[in-house]
Amino acid sequence: MTVFLHPEAFKKIMQVKQPKDISNFHIVGINYKKTDAAIRGLFAINQDQYQQLLLAAQAAGMHDLFVLSTCNRTEIYGFAPDPADLMRLLCGAANGNLQVFNSLAYVKSGEGAVRHLYQVGTGLDSQILGDYEIIGQIKGAAKFAKANGCVGTFLERLVNSVLQVSKLIKNETGLSSGTVSVAFAAVRLLESKVADIQQKNIVLLGVGKIGRNTCKNMMEYLGVRNITLINRTTAVAEDFAGKHGLRYAPYEQLDDSLRAADVILVATNASQPTILRKHMESTAGKLIVDLSIPFNVAADVRELPHVEVVNVDDLSKIQDETLARRLNEVPKAISIIEEHMEEFLYWYKMRKHAVVLKAVKEKLTEIHAREIKEQKNGAHYNLEDIEEVSSRIIQKMINLMAGKVRKETEKGDQYIAMISEIFETGANQD
CATH class of the missing domain: 3.40.50.720 (NAD(P)-binding Rossmann-like Domain)
Structure with a gap:
């Protein structure tokens, strides 16, 4: 049984929303390591400023971000073509100067930005090691951004993973014992x-x-x-x-x-x-x-x-007799972070693949339906047989593609890119 493909079939593929490229995920911020409390105060974001920042972000076409502003740090996490876009957005809402912020800020992108959020959320990057209050502040900041339409699937999944890891580290290590807030x-x-x-x-x-x-x-x-x-x-x-x-x-x-x-x-x-x-x-x-x-x-x-x-x-300078014991727990905490971060990144990669494979399946189904319709008047065709056999063929093709991608994890992105190019899926970044 042959499925006939119209020459124009691949040129009219629907536009498909594909997960944002992780390389465009950034964190820009300042913290206690390079700035004193007086300078951090200039860039602290209160709730009214946060609201205005999110409105400005949406007006600029940025819809997946949140701001973490605590006594020890002010950071903005989100997707943008360039981290400088996030920096300008943050300083536009704060009372501080953009040039001053730029001279003191740190920037991380892609997996580095993801890892930073895990370390912040678990207290590894806190002024008081193991600070457990920070995770509640992250949860509140992300919740506020989501309520204002500025948290997408990637960021919501990431924050939930960080919340889970923070709880695991608190329960399974001694990182948060003693003076931790x-x-x-x-x-x-x-x-x-x-x-x-x-x-x-x-x-x-x-x-x-x-x-x-x-x-x-x-x-x-x-x-x-x-x-x-x-x-x-x-x-x-x-x-x-x-x-x-x-x-x-x-x-x-x-x-x-x-x-x-x-x-x-x-x-x-x-x-x-x-x-x-x-x-x-x-x-x-x-x-x-x-x-x-x-x-x-x-x-x-x-x-x-x-x-x-x-x-x-x-x-933060108060002597804490439990500090040495908590420092010994850091390797265990890092191990837990790495394990769950790997799971998150696997989810991200497979989500990208699933979107493209779904688009290919939908296009093949569309082709199948068109060909059946064109052959409908052929006396020598049994319509039910055509539909059954063609559907099986389409599903087998999708299963083969998905199986290959799962098996060859290191080359998965290359395969997906090739499939997308072959079928001209027109997959774009949302």
């Missing part, structure tokens, strides 16, 4: 610096995730309950205080609360300082721990002799 490092600082802390008045300004975690750690590890919560939205502070038996004060009472405090923790992440010099003048000695990026304590507060200010970079 800024919130807990703050507690260690208070433990070493403040005698009789149970008798001190503590104010926590900002009841977001970092503020809540810090508060819970203080209660659990230091046994303190004399904490007054203040938040711009009073209902948030009231709700958390009610659940944990703490005090809260409306934002309008900020000045009085700060004057009465012995210890102040700031986790507001506002774009401008919330603790000003005027709040601290003519008061007794105080310790202020600024957990925010950008800084939420004005720079001139440090000039006051009776006030000590500690920021996130200072916290």
